[in-house]
Amino acid sequence: MKNSLRIAYLGPPGTFSQEAAIRQFGDECELLDCRGIDAVFAAVESGEAAHGVVPIENSTEGAVNNTQDCLIDSPVQIIGEQVVPIEHHLLARDGAASADIAFIASHPQSLAQCRKWLLAHMPDVPLRECASNGQAAKVAAEDASAAAIAGNMARRIYHLRALAESIQDQLRNRTRFAVLGQQQAAPSGRDKTSILVYAENRPGALFRVLEPFEKLQISLSRLESRPSRDEKWEYIFFMDFEGHRLESKIEELFRRLGDCTDAVKVLGSYPVDA
Amino acid sequence: MKNSLRIAYLGPPGTFSQEAAIRQFGDECELLDCRGIDAVFAAVESGEAAHGVVPIENSTEGAVNNTQDCLIDSPVQIIGEQVVPIEHHLLARDGAASADIAFIASHPQSLAQCRKWLLAHMPDVPLRECASNGQAAKVAAEDASAAAIAGNMARRIYHLRALAESIQDQLRNRTRFAVLGQQQAAPSGRDKTSILVYAENRPGALFRVLEPFEKLQISLSRLESRPSRDEKWEYIFFMDFEGHRLESKIEELFRRLGDCTDAVKVLGSYPVDA
Numbered sequence: 001m002k003n004s005l006r007i008a009y010l011g012p013p014g015t016f017s018q019e020a021a022i023r024q025f026g027d028e029c030e031l032l033d034c035r036g037i038d039a040v041f042a043a044v045e046s047g048e049a050a051h052g053v054v055p056i057e058n059s060t061e062g063a064v065n066n067t068q069d070c071l072i073d074s075p076v077q078i079i080g081e082q083v084v085p086i087e088h089h090l091l092a093r094d095g096a097a098s099a100d101i102a103f104i105a106s107h108p109q110s111l112a113q114c115r116k117w118l119l120a121h122m123p124d125v126p127l128r129e130c131a132s133n134g135q136a137a138k139v140a141a142e143d144a145s146a147a148a149i150a151g152n153m154a155r156r157i158y159h160l161r162a163l164a165e166s167i168q169d170q171l172r173n174r175t176r177f178a179v180l181g182q183q184q185a186a187p188s189g190r191d192k193t194s195i196l197v198y199a200e201n202r203p204g205a206l207f208r209v210l211e212p213f214e215k216l217q218i219s220l221s222r223l224e225s226r227p228s229r230d231e232k233w234e235y236i237f238f239m240d241f242e243g244h245r246l247e248s249k250i251e252e253l254f255r256r257l258g259d260c261t262d263a264v265k266v267l268g269s270y271p272v273d274a
Numbered sequence: 275m276k277n278s279l280r281i282a283y284l285g286p287p288g289t290f291s292q293e294a295a296i297r298q299f300g301d302e303c304e305l306l307d308c309r310g311i312d313a314v315f316a317a318v319e320s321g322e323a324a325h326g327v328v329p330i331e332n333s334t335e336g337a338v339n340n341t342q343d344c345l346i347d348s349p350v351q352i353i354g355e356q357v358v359p360i361e362h363h364l365l366a367r368d369g370a371a372s373a374d375i376a377f378i379a380s381h382p383q384s385l386a387q388c389r390k391w392l393l394a395h396m397p398d399v400p401l402r403e404c405a406s407n408g409q410a411a412k413v414a415a416e417d418a419s420a421a422a423i424a425g426n427m428a429r430r431i432y433h434l435r436a437l438a439e440s441i442q443d444q445l446r447n448r449t450r451f452a453v454l455g456q457q458q459a460a461p462s463g464r465d466k467t468s469i470l471v472y473a474e475n476r477p478g479a480l481f482r483v484l485e486p487f488e489k490l491q492i493s494l495s496r497l498e499s500r501p502s503r504d505e506k507w508e509y510i511f512f513m514d515f516e517g518h519r520l521e522s523k524i525e526e527l528f529r530r531l532g533d534c535t536d537a538v539k540v541l542g543s544y545p546v547d548a
Contacts, residue, residue, distance in 0.1 A: 058339045115313070129405030130405055207488040210481045213478075
């Protein structure tokens with residue numbers, strides 16, 4: 001029984017991907033720590049994991065284009081999404097005070113994201129760059145003179161206390177995660193659909209792709225173009241829009257897209273995370 | 275004189291951002307290593323650096339959305355672009371052989387990107403995660419039993435030898451870098467223009483934005499939507515297209531965009547990097 005709820009996520013432990021996995025599946029699921037986005041896809045494809053969780057938009061953890069490349073090639077479906085606020089805290093062992101801290105450890109990107117707070121509050125404390133925020137939290141758990149900059153998941157895993165909360169310079173930073181599976185998700189009443197569209201690179205190609213959305217009054221929530229790796233196609237568009245693939249209006253959309261594009265790949269229909 | 279050619283880039287030394295800076299400005303420029311994308315913008319805004327170089331698309335070095343956020347807020351212009359192939363090599367001190375290598379150091383993302391090669395060629399060698407590829411190259415320079423996975427810039431700076439070249443799983447990975455400055459770039463004859471468009475979030479908004487491009491037969495090379503951080507606007511589109519802002523067709527485009535958008539911000543016109 002437990003086996004069927006094994007969830008692969010982009011590790012190491014303490015990442016926001018792990019937090020997204022627990023938001024989606026709860027505390028009781030068995031988590032499989034993967035060291036690359038393609039390894040998460042591979043675990044879901046092979047059945048080693050029932051589901052996978054990877055960053056898909058606005059990520060600080062890994063290049064989102066890796067996720068896009070995997071979505072182009074993989075048969076797995078997007079069956080859900082989780083939008084996670086990216087909050088960094090200054091974490092230390094229980095009992096440690098700010099005055100005890102001899103150095104602050106974190107991933108270089110997280111140190112950069114908290115630069116203004118560090119300059120204002122701890123300008124003289126040396127910084128130590130780590131390979132991940134999870135590794136930094138481990139350092140703080142083992143050394144009372146260390147503080148780590150990391151998120152809620154790392155705080156929880158390493159039983160750390162926050163000396164200061166939400167210290168990142170940008171207060172409304174969020175990352176969107178995709179939940180992967182082998183089966184399609186059933187309509188929930190409030191769904192979105194993600195697709196890939198292949199179209200020629202010539203003026204007006206995207207305009208024609210958008211015409212059916214305009215005519216059918218379907219709202220796009222995301223659109224991103226990527227140059228194709230394949231010589232044959234010139235352009236790939238990643239599009240998210242309101243509605244489930246089983247709704248008649250969306251079925252009509254796909255019929256019309258068939259006339260004005262080279263190919264469409266449906267990545268999945270799934271409930272919107274508000 | 276040297277002062278006017280100081281170039282800020284996203285460090286640490288050995289990054290692909292540094293490689294992009296040298297491709298653009300040559301070996302003789304004075305480089306300023308910045309530890310965050312916003313620090314690069316700040317150096318150009320203050321005049322501390324004449325120009326800046328930051329990843330803008332498909333980056334493994336930093337979240338590109340940081341660059342987008344800075345472009346939204348900053349008065350600096352994009353005055354050029356550099357498209358750099360992302361190649362990882364297995365690097366070691368001169369004289370070291372593969373059989374001498376006791377561990378391989380690199381940033382977790384780079385280790386993940388070379389996973390297939392590592393499994394095929396060095397499956398039993400332990401991996402050590404570092405905060406950056408530059409740091410890993412420094413480890414290899416100091417320890418003959420270490421190899422680093424890093425790019426050409428790190429190889430050059432730390433005088434390392436390649437035990438194996440171009441070992442990343444994806445062979446055609448490239449990152450696009452933006453070159454920043456305070457002055458606009460003059461027309462070169464083969465230019466592109468980057469703009470931000472603010473539009474309402476309702477069905478058809480993007481369709482109407484694209485209509486002038488279709489009518490004027492202007493080719494888009496990139497389009498990306500982002501939810502706005504500002505409540506007032508619902509959507510921001512990042513768009514790149516062929517042409518320079520001083521061409522009459524592009525001036526006409528801006529007149530028409532004024533009628534169908536809430537606001538347009540020109541980020542810059544600059545020569546295309548083929």
